[in-house]
Every structure is written in structure tokens, then in C-alpha cells.
Amino acid sequence: MNTLHFKYAVEIEKTRSITQAAENLYMAQPNLSKAIKELENSLGITIFRRTSKGVIPTDQGMKFLAYAKQILIQLDNMEAISSPDRSKERKMRISVPRAGYISKAFSEYIAASDPADDMEVYFCETNSLRSIENVRDNGYNFGIIRYNTAHEKYFTDYLAEKNLETQLLWEYEMLAVMSAEHPAAEEEDLTYAGLSAHYAELCQGDDAVPYVPGAVEKLFEANRPAGTKVRRICMFDRGSSLDFLLTVPQSFMLDSPVPDSLCGKYGLVQRRCSFPDNSFRDILIYSAGRRLTDIELALVNRLYEVRNEAAFKEYI
Incomplete structure (x- = not known):
């Protein structure tokens, strides 16, 4: 054969x-x-x-x-x-959600690499279904997907169907990220219902769930006050999203906890924001039976380290 x-x-x-x-x-x-x-x-x-x-x-x-x-x-x-020179190559394709802690970990990983190494790395920020497609069909080494725990069964079944293995990276509650100049930046007891009723919401476009069209929108719709006008702006570029939050200080974004260094750099604050379904997971995915290489594991370990910077902080 x-x-x-x-x-x-x-x-x-x-x-x-x-x-x-x-x-x-x-x-x-x-x-x-x-x-x-x-x-x-x-x-x-x-x-x-x-x-x-x-x-x-x-x-x-x-x-x-x-x-x-x-x-x-x-x-x-x-x-x-059998190829000594291969050990100095950093060839990697990774597909991830738009998240501050992930981009920070990736940047620090690249900064710590040996300048003498050959390097060719693709870092793709996209939605969960596209990340699954990238790992399954497009030659990506591994990916990270994000979903609400209410939709976990659909993703678990879909990943099994695609013959992909998983590893929990982080389970967390979304925070409201906004400009320090936002009118609600200093308010107590923020809720998604209150923010969405008065301010524009910046979304990251990750709104697809396997087998259940419109599931993400239905989840958030259920947490908005009845009759609220929907003011949502979907952006697919993290840099543009950060710039938008600064340019339009009456806007906010729900996101995983962001490292303080990034908030300080961009003049942002992050606050607890309660709503009944506020439980999310970031999951590492890769082909079944595949073992991550040393250079891939180095990046994954850096992801856990940067995650811990944000995970163990108390938010108000």
C-alpha cells in the first residue's frame, strides 16, 4: 500500500x-x-x-x-x-476566537522564540465553526473554539462527528469591556439587560452553533428587556473592535476576561455583567490521535499562563 x-x-x-x-x-x-x-x-x-x-x-x-x-x-x-534542521523550524497554523488573552499569549510566545529559528506561523482569528473546519480540513495544527455552556451538547456531538479531540482551556463568565470614558464605567451591579437597553453592543460575529441556526441570537434576545431596540455592531477584527470601543465610548463588548496590561494599553475597563446564561468555555481542539509537538505545547502552556493572569483576578 x-x-x-x-x-x-x-x-x-x-x-x-x-x-x-x-x-x-x-x-x-x-x-x-x-x-x-x-x-x-x-x-x-x-x-x-x-x-x-x-x-x-x-x-x-x-x-x-x-x-x-x-x-x-x-x-x-x-x-x-531524522532531520536535525527540522527541530529549528516553527511551522504552525492555529485558528482561534478573538480574545485578548489569546493574542497576548501568542505575541509573547513569538517574542520568546529564538531569532535563529526558521518560522512560518499562521494565526487566524475567526468563529468556532470556521476553526473546526480549519483543523479538520485545512491543515491547521490546532484550534480554540468558544461556546456558551448551554450549547455544549451540540458542539460535543459535532466535534465527535469531525473526529476531533478536545481539552478544556478555560471556563469563565463574560465581562463587559468598555472605554474608561463609558457612562456606565463606574456604575455598580451592571447587567446585560441594562447595558443592551441603553448602549450599542459590539459583537465579534461568533454566532453559529452546529445543528441549531440562530441559537446564539436567541440566547441574548432572551436576556434583553422586551421591546428593546437591537443595536449590535458585528466586527471580525479584534484591533478594529478595540479602536471602536475608544472612538464610540457609549458602546460595550462582552468578552472573556482581558489581561490588565491590555486594558491599560487601550484605556479600557472591564466589569462584571450579570445575565442568567453567562457561562462560556474556550476549548482546545486537534485531530484525534494526534500528539502536539514541543513547539505547539510551548504555545499552549503560554496560553494557560496568560489565562491565569486574568482568571485569578477579582472583578467588580
């Missing part, structure tokens, strides 16, 4: 197209089709079937591809052992 054919099959699954996969692999389409046919014959199964949505794996194909990905990862790890 030719393990190179495993790579071909994984590429077809990723692109959902034999034509596109052949182009990505720099080979002729007939040669790719022949290689997959030989692989299917040697396994005695059909890996792919054609549909109106493209080429997709069969049930047996899904099981094969899960094992194939693990084998390719292990082969890459074995190559690293």
Missing part, C-alpha cells in the same frame, strides 16, 4: 473535487483518479462517491481518512527525528 496515495485521498476530501485536488498536487487528473482506484482496490472499499455537491467520502471512506491523517502526521513526526 502506497502511503503517498493517503495524501492524495486527503486532498480530495479537502477540496471535494478530483480536478482541484489534482491541480493542488501538481499532477494530471487521470493519474490521480487511477491512484485512488488502486487504493480503493487494495483496501476493498469505496472511499469517495460523486454527488451534486462534489466528491464526498462514503461512511467507510470517512473511517479510512481519519486513520490516513493520523498516519501522515506520524510519518511527518518520524521525518522530523
